Amino acid sequence: MPTDLDAGHKRPRILIVDDEEKICRNCVKILSKLEYKVEYALNGYDALEKLDAEPCDLVITDLKMSSLGGMEVLRRVKETYPDIVVIVITGYSTVSSAVEVMKMGAFDYLPKPFTPHELRAVVLQALAESQVRHQNRELKSRNQKKKKSISHQLVGSSPKINKVITMVEKVAPTDSTVLVYGESGTGKELIARAVHANSNRKDSVFFAVDCGTLTGNLLESKLFGHVKGAFTGAHQDKEGIFKLADGGTVFLDEISNIGLDVQGKLLRVLETREFLSLGGTSVQKVDIRLILATNQNLQEMVENRTFREDFYYRIYVYPIIMPPLRERKMDILPIAYHFLQQFSRKIDKNITGFDDRAVGRLTAYEWPGNVRQLRNVVERAVILCDDDQVTLDELPLFSDISDIEQLIEHVPATNEELKKIKKEIRQKAVSKVEKNFIRSALARNDWNVTRAARETGLQRTNFQNMMKKHGITLPRRTSPR
Numbered sequence: 001m002p003t004d005l006d007a008g009h010k011r012p013r014i015l016i017v018d019d020e021e022k023i024c025r026n027c028v029k030i031l032s033k034l035e036y037k038v039e040y041a042l043n044g045y046d047a048l049e050k051l052d053a054e055p056c057d058l059v060i061t062d063l064k065m066s067s068l069g070g071m072e073v074l075r076r077v078k079e080t081y082p083d084i085v086v087i088v089i090t091g092y093s094t095v096s097s098a099v100e101v102m103k104m105g106a107f108d109y110l111p112k113p114f115t116p117h118e119l120r121a122v123v124l125q126a127l128a129e130s131q132v133r134h135q136n137r138e139l140k141s142r143n144q145k146k147k148k149s150i151s152h153q154l155v156g157s158s159p160k161i162n163k164v165i166t167m168v169e170k171v172a173p174t175d176s177t178v179l180v181y182g183e184s185g186t187g188k189e190l191i192a193r194a195v196h197a198n199s200n201r202k203d204s205v206f207f208a209v210d211c212g213t214l215t216g217n218l219l220e221s222k223l224f225g226h227v228k229g230a231f232t233g234a235h236q237d238k239e240g241i242f243k244l245a246d247g248g249t250v251f252l253d254e255i256s257n258i259g260l261d262v263q264g265k266l267l268r269v270l271e272t273r274e275f276l277s278l279g280g281t282s283v284q285k286v287d288i289r290l291i292l293a294t295n296q297n298l299q300e301m302v303e304n305r306t307f308r309e310d311f312y313y314r315i316y317v318y319p320i321i322m323p324p325l326r327e328r329k330m331d332i333l334p335i336a337y338h339f340l341q342q343f344s345r346k347i348d349k350n351i352t353g354f355d356d357r358a359v360g361r362l363t364a365y366e367w368p369g370n371v372r373q374l375r376n377v378v379e380r381a382v383i384l385c386d387d388d389q390v391t392l393d394e395l396p397l398f399s400d401i402s403d404i405e406q407l408i409e410h411v412p413a414t415n416e417e418l419k420k421i422k423k424e425i426r427q428k429a430v431s432k433v434e435k436n437f438i439r440s441a442l443a444r445n446d447w448n449v450t451r452a453a454r455e456t457g458l459q460r461t462n463f464q465n466m467m468k469k470h471g472i473t474l475p476r477r478t479s480p481r
Helices: 021-032 044-053 070-080 095-103 116-145 159-171 188-197 216-224 260-272 298-303 309-315 329-346 356-364 370-384 396-409 415-444 449-456 460-469
Strands: 013-017 037-041 058-062 085-090 108-111 178-181 206-210 249-253 274-276 283-285 289-294 319-321
Touching (some): 013 044, 021 037, 021 116, 044 058, 044 070, 058 070, 058 116, 085 116, 108 116, 116 329, 116 356, 159 188, 159 319, 188 206, 260 274, 298 309, 329 370, 415 460
Parallel strands (some): 178 289, 178 319, 206 249, 249 289
Antiparallel strands (some): 274 283
């Protein structure tokens, strides 16, 4: 569950329901240390009256009570206040009662006696779930009202993305060189476009160049242009991006792949805004802003002499670090809704949100491929969805987890059935691990099969066979917008 969801939320309200006042007071004492607003009721009827007067975030109810038992309290709470999270406690713990309350929608089941640490731990998890549900409801409402998306928007409200936005706002009006650090798929180009869109050059051209796909003469020619006869195939003069971008912004992505000789020429551009085209003899001068990005540790590359030290210090003027999605989990849902709205409108579907189970999976997942991976998952879900809400069934990435959970929740009646379920759980779990292994390797390597196979130590054919076995196909190669 997200750990950064507390930011910006009001003080959580908790209601304890137990017909033993001593237990209620002990729970209040334990939870009050976490600065929650905690109240209690001595029976189910009083609890429901308190909820009618002021709904809370979390209800902790005893299962066996003389007046309106916990099962009925749970049923009525989930019926009237579906967003309230419920924890059931009991001194008469059995497997069947635990399965029953979980099926009715309880968040967790806590047998008595429990320690203060156990109670606090389950309450922290439950409140994180509660905040995700509130966020999901707000985003659904906002999604229904807001039909127009904003181009080049840095979506989210976590402290880490707010820091990035603040840095963009400060540097955008200047002409300073910007260096963006971030894992593959985090949205480094998004930052570059945000800087450009808020700069004095916003009405001029923006060029994005992926330096990882071009090497040697091809990259040099792309950036600086070339004259006729400069190399084999250069049949006529051609202007490079730097000349075409005069007055605008050039974004160089994955600069760690640039050779040392081209780094030297780029250093000259940074210092003087002058360059020579490939094979040319006359100096050209341009007015451009440079934004560079990488997913590598450039300082280590300098130490290993694979990156020029003078070039490194020249571009390290204003570094912006784009955090991975797993470090800003409270942004997962806003980003998911951003893409949901975008793709729903694109294919003319009226999908308003994600259901609770889908939300739980989206926010709990680590997202090794970051925003790009989330974008692809949401796009696929929108295509598959035939209702007004995305469910776990439309999230193929998580459907096998759901199958495993259903098997775990099933209580076998015989030893033979137990053996069969254990075998099926093992098979599905291994399949899930293999799928995650392949998907994560592809996501880390920008869905390049050759690089992913090399990184994992597999032969390319074996890697492809595992992809085929699990039905993994390469998504459409687009950067997050």
